[in-house]
Amino acid sequence: MGSTHISQLTVHDATLRDGQHAVQHQLDVPQLRAYAVAASAAGVPVVEVGHGNGLGASSRQIGYARLDDTTMLETVRNALTAGTSRMGVFMVPGWGTGADIRQAADCGADVVRIAAHCTEANVTRRHLGIVRELGLEAQAVLLMSHMTSAERLAEECRRAAEYGAHAVGIMDSAGHYLPADVTERIGAIVAAVDVPVIFHGHNNLSMAVANSIAAVEAGARCIDACARGFGAGAGNTSLEVLVAVLHRSGHETGIDLPTLLRAADIAHDLLMAGPPVIDSVSLASGLAGVFSGFKPRVLAAARAAGVDPLRVFAELGRRQVVAGQEDLIDEVVRSLKVAS
Amino acid sequence: MGSTHISQLTVHDATLRDGQHAVQHQLDVPQLRAYAVAASAAGVPVVEVGHGNGLGASSRQIGYARLDDTTMLETVRNALTAGTSRMGVFMVPGWGTGADIRQAADCGADVVRIAAHCTEANVTRRHLGIVRELGLEAQAVLLMSHMTSAERLAEECRRAAEYGAHAVGIMDSAGHYLPADVTERIGAIVAAVDVPVIFHGHNNLSMAVANSIAAVEAGARCIDACARGFGAGAGNTSLEVLVAVLHRSGHETGIDLPTLLRAADIAHDLLMAGPPVIDSVSLASGLAGVFSGFKPRVLAAARAAGVDPLRVFAELGRRQVVAGQEDLIDEVVRSLKVAS
Structure with missing residues (x-):
């Protein structure tokens, strides 16, 4: 250095x-x-x-x-x-x-x-x-x-x-x-x-x-x-x-x-409403390597469609989504809903 | 092994x-x-x-x-x-x-x-x-x-x-x-x-x-x-x-x-009422090396006496208190109150 x-x-x-x-x-x-x-x-x-x-x-x-x-x-x-x-x-x-x-x-x-x-x-x-x-x-x-x-x-x-x-x-x-x-x-x-x-x-x-x-x-x-x-x-x-x-x-x-x-x-x-917590969704998101900022949108979309949010994170990770690609969340949720 | x-x-x-x-x-x-x-x-x-x-x-x-x-x-x-x-x-x-x-x-x-x-x-x-x-x-x-x-x-x-x-x-x-x-x-x-x-x-x-x-x-x-x-x-x-x-x-x-x-x-x-949080008191307690289970009693005793709980933890750490010596909390709080 x-x-x-x-x-x-x-x-x-x-x-x-x-x-x-x-x-x-x-x-x-x-x-x-x-x-x-x-x-x-x-x-x-x-x-x-x-x-x-x-x-x-x-x-x-x-x-x-x-x-x-x-x-x-x-x-x-x-x-x-x-x-x-x-x-x-x-x-x-x-x-x-x-x-x-x-x-x-x-x-x-x-x-x-x-x-x-x-x-x-x-x-x-x-x-x-x-x-x-x-x-x-x-x-x-x-x-x-x-x-x-x-x-x-x-x-x-x-x-x-x-x-x-x-x-x-x-x-x-x-x-x-x-x-x-x-x-x-x-x-x-x-x-x-x-x-x-x-x-x-x-x-x-x-x-x-x-x-x-x-x-x-x-x-x-x-x-x-x-x-x-x-x-x-x-x-x-x-x-x-x-x-x-x-x-x-x-x-x-x-x-x-x-x-x-x-x-x-x-x-x-x-x-803050409360300090951050490592809940199951955040843990799954980190393991999958998905941008943390996606969490609220993933939860909302998964809940609306009746899909397990942990599966959404795993799929987003598999697709290697990057920050800014929030639009893919809805697509992934739809694909998992159809598949299930 | x-x-x-x-x-x-x-x-x-x-x-x-x-x-x-x-x-x-x-x-x-x-x-x-x-x-x-x-x-x-x-x-x-x-x-x-x-x-x-x-x-x-x-x-x-x-x-x-x-x-x-x-x-x-x-x-x-x-x-x-x-x-x-x-x-x-x-x-x-x-x-x-x-x-x-x-x-x-x-x-x-x-x-x-x-x-x-x-x-x-x-x-x-x-x-x-x-x-x-x-x-x-x-x-x-x-x-x-x-x-x-x-x-x-x-x-x-x-x-x-x-x-x-x-x-x-x-x-x-x-x-x-x-x-x-x-x-x-x-x-x-x-x-x-x-x-x-x-x-x-x-x-x-x-x-x-x-x-x-x-x-x-x-x-x-x-x-x-x-x-x-x-x-x-x-x-x-x-x-x-x-x-x-x-x-x-x-x-x-x-x-x-x-x-x-x-x-x-x-x-x-x-x-649980909520997940555990590393608040300032828990951080001070860990740094001081005081048993985590002391926290509720320290907070209650410090609040009642108007003493800063972070100072109580530092003093308990200095005295090397061990689990089971909860009675020392009141003594430390009193000593800090008298000293302040």
């Missing part, structure tokens, strides 16, 4: 972005403000905010957010302590555009993540360029990363770094990894690039924290997490558990744990 | 015993029956039942169970499929006696676990002898095992095996371990004994499944778990997640996962 843009281990707090999936993107101004103030008080270095699917994604197909991007960003910007916490945003090209990035920059975003399916880093190129031109930190992340090999992920990350990403990495969008999977993939990526490597876990197999620690031990320098694991389905990596375990394992985060526990309590009390 | 009493990896289902802590030992006959039938249908090899603290523990100090031991055991005995699922019981000498073991044998218990604090295997000797005389499987487990070294645990387990235990092992009663801790301790025990080694995890640091896998990889042959993690505080190892991950990692359990998911749904719907 050569020079790095980020010098110490960075915990990237996705509570107010990825957590939105668990509440259909309905977080309101007082909720965003209360959590952002609390996270910043704990010294969380990056607070990400937005629609669960990122800038520009609020729509009939994906689901409308309660607030527009500008309102979300300005609320969090004003709630963060300058010099302590930077503001992050997330964007999937296609849902968001260059104009969304410029608007986010105007609202004070510091870190802009451009996401692509795990084999499609090339689609991040133009937007990474825009982020760099704006003088912001440009990050590239690969979604559904269990669907390809360590070698391919390393190659895709190398390409994103060539496009100018200041940090690159992978998301376990389906919560499918076990620690050895993470060790192999992060290790390959760390060997291929000279920028900090990002890991983002989900908890379908109860491995989100263990996988994140495996990522750090394999050389990752930026780990995503959400307060109380707030997120779709089985949830994300628990921010406060991650920080506690990192500290105990000798890794510095710059975060004050007791204060972070208060932020997590605020997240629990104000943001 | 040489000859073993149990030939394949045994998943030991503690839902109807350790889970009782989460409902103040109030499980009733229909609940016990419904879950035991469902677990047995899935092929769970051992179903443990009883008061959360084991045979004979129902009392004013520890908390009265809804049912007496005989009723609990007869209910589960009649619900299990013979030849598929054996019935387990748990006993801490002092709370239970030889008479309780004989009564359990009369009710059809197959596996009897005798538990002791991690440095006190010698107190299991007489009761292990009684279990063996009755022709039942005798197991010895060491509680709060993070409080001593791998070498000492190996020595205590070696001693229990000499007393005639057919299997020996450790409980992470406080949910304090990280996987490397488990690897070291189970490795040392496996090297010291020639009977199957048991591991029992708790999820305070979100590591229960990861720790259980580490235990298996270090040679453990019997792993405890509870449906949906049902248990005190942050809960136990999730049975269905454990089985899914074991199967994916190439380990045989003899359990049918889809049927087990239905049993887990039954546990969720019928046994």
Whole structure:
């Protein structure tokens, strides 16, 4: 590993972005403000905010957010302590555009993540360029990363770094990894690039924290997490558990744990209906390698048709569906209903 | 490892015993029956039942169970499929006696676990002898095992095996371990004994499944778990997640996962108010290394006195309290109240 843009281990707090999936993107101004103030008080270095699917994604197909991007960003910007916490945003090209990035920059975003399916880093190129031109930190992340090999992920990350990403990495969008999977993939990526490597876990197999620690031990320098694991389905990596375990394992985060526990309590009390749970559906979804965000639609469609949702997940996994292909849910449900 | 009493990896289902802590030992006959039938249908090899603290523990100090031991055991005995699922019981000498073991044998218990604090295997000797005389499987487990070294645990387990235990092992009663801790301790025990080694995890640091896998990889042959993690505080190892991950990692359990998911749904719907959550208090308790079962009493005493429960856990950890020393909670709360 050569020079790095980020010098110490960075915990990237996705509570107010990825957590939105668990509440259909309905977080309101007082909720965003209360959590952002609390996270910043704990010294969380990056607070990400937005629609669960990122800038520009609020729509009939994906689901409308309660607030527009500008309102979300300005609320969090004003709630963060300058010099302590930077503001992050997330964007999937296609849902968001260059104009969304410029608007986010105007609202004070510091870190802009451009996401692509795990084999499609090339689609991040133009937007990474825009982020760099704006003088912001440009990050590239690969979604559904269990669907390809360590070698391919390393190659895709190398390409994103060539496009100018200041940090690159992978998301376990389906919560499918076990620690050895993470060790192999992060290790390959760390060997291929000279920028900090990002890991983002989900908890379908109860491995989100263990996988994140495996990522750090394999050389990752930026780990995503959400307060109380707030997120779709089985949830994300628990921010406060991650920080506690990192500290105990000798890794510095710059975060004050007791204060972070208060932020997590605020997240629990104000943001969520209840903490994420690894129920049978989330477990089946993780085993099948299906994007966690599919859960509500799968349950609704399966229930309406009288089909076992666990069979729907298994079939979606067999068809290797990717995030964005929600339309296939109805087709799979129909095919299983006909077959039964 | 040489000859073993149990030939394949045994998943030991503690839902109807350790889970009782989460409902103040109030499980009733229909609940016990419904879950035991469902677990047995899935092929769970051992179903443990009883008061959360084991045979004979129902009392004013520890908390009265809804049912007496005989009723609990007869209910589960009649619900299990013979030849598929054996019935387990748990006993801490002092709370239970030889008479309780004989009564359990009369009710059809197959596996009897005798538990002791991690440095006190010698107190299991007489009761292990009684279990063996009755022709039942005798197991010895060491509680709060993070409080001593791998070498000492190996020595205590070696001693229990000499007393005639057919299997020996450790409980992470406080949910304090990280996987490397488990690897070291189970490795040392496996090297010291020639009977199957048991591991029992708790999820305070979100590591229960990861720790259980580490235990298996270090040679453990019997792993405890509870449906949906049902248990005190942050809960136990999730049975269905454990089985899914074991199967994916190439380990045989003899359990049918889809049927087990239905049993887990039954546990969720019928046994628990809600699934266990790693809240700030459970996280602090695990970090401090305090027995998970203390949580309700700590919260009640701290609330009554207006003292921060996280400080109570830290102080209990500093004082190295062990399970059974619940009386110290009030003393610590008083000392913190006076000091503040």
